[in-house]
Amino acid sequence: MPPHVTVKGKIVDQETRCEHYHKQEDIIAIKFYCCDTYYPCYKCHEECADHDIQRWPRDRFDEKAILCGVCKHELTINEYLKSSYTCPNCQSTFNEGCARHYSIYFEG
């Protein structure tokens, strides 16, 4: 993990899988706009943070907010949305199912 990066929540391994999502391709953590903190998923945030989620506003999508759990590369939200579910640094495959939850994390 880069020294400035901490991932909170119910992590179960070194690639940021958590109690809720731990399939092979569940390897990203997302930084939450409300607390500037990485969690593996919104359920981790729900169970571990003491406040409601605030979504990333559209004009902040150029900030780094996605962490590849395999190589620890940070992507901006725009980079992630255009990544075709593949890490641009290590080519690991991200879970396409995350797209169903974009509205939880990012303003539509």
Ligand SMILES: [Zn+2]
């Ligand atoms: Zn938060």
Ligand SMILES: [Zn+2]
């Ligand atoms: Zn989780």
Ligand SMILES: [Zn+2]
């Ligand atoms: Zn990677």
